[in-house]
Amino acid sequence: RKEVEQDPGPFNVPEGATVAFNCTYSNSASQSFFWYRQDCRKEPKLLMSVYSSGNEDGRFTAQLNRASQYISLLIRDSKLSDSATYLCVVNRPDSGAGSYQLTFGKGTKLSVIP
C-alpha cells in the first residue's frame, strides 16, 4: 500500500458545485495532515492543516478519520479559481533517524468549468 494515495482525477465540475476529494494513508502513527494546492507549473502552497475534530476555512472543509486512515477535503460553491491540483500530505513520524518527512500524495486535479 502506498504511503499516501489519492484519486488522480481529473474532477471536472461546474461553477457553484460542491466537490470532495479523498485521501488514504498507510502509517497509522502519522500525526499531522495537510492539504496543499498546486497550480499548473507552479509550486505547492499550503491550503490548510487537517485537525482531528475537522476544520473549516471559508468554502473549504477538511476532515480526518484516524480509524480508517482517511482524510477528506470538501469545496463548496466551486470557483473557476479553484482549478488546481490538490495534494494530500502526511507528516511521517520520526523514524528514529532524527528526521521528519512530509509525504505528498500525487494529487487530485480539479477543473472548474464555467
Place this chain on the structure above:
Amino acid sequence: DAGVIQSPRHEVTEMGQEVTLRCKPISGHNSLFWYRQTMMRGLELLIYFNNNVPIDDSGMPEDRFSAKMPNASFSTLKIQPSEPRDSAVYFCASSFGRGTTNEKLFFGSGTQLSVL
C-alpha cells in the same frame, strides 16, 4: 520577504554533464528540503537539512546526486553525471521548526531540468 529563491528556473543540458541547482531559503528558517517532482512519481523528498546539517538523505536516488548547505542562507543540489531520467522539476522548500504538528513548508518556484 522574497520567499524561497531557486536558480536557475530552467536548465537544459546534455547527458553526462554536471548540473548544479541553487536555493536560498527564507531568512530565519532552519529547515531546508529538496524535492523532485515527476508525473509518474509525484513529489519525492530527496534530502532534508536542519540547522545546515543533513538529517535524512535516504531519498537521494544514487551517488550521482549530492547536496550541500554551507550556511543558513544557501544550499546546492548537484547531479554528476546527469542522465535523461533525472529530468524533472526540482523544488527547494524551507520551514521553521523541526517537524511540528503545524509545520508549513514554503516552496521555491522550482527548477525545470531537462537532460537530453
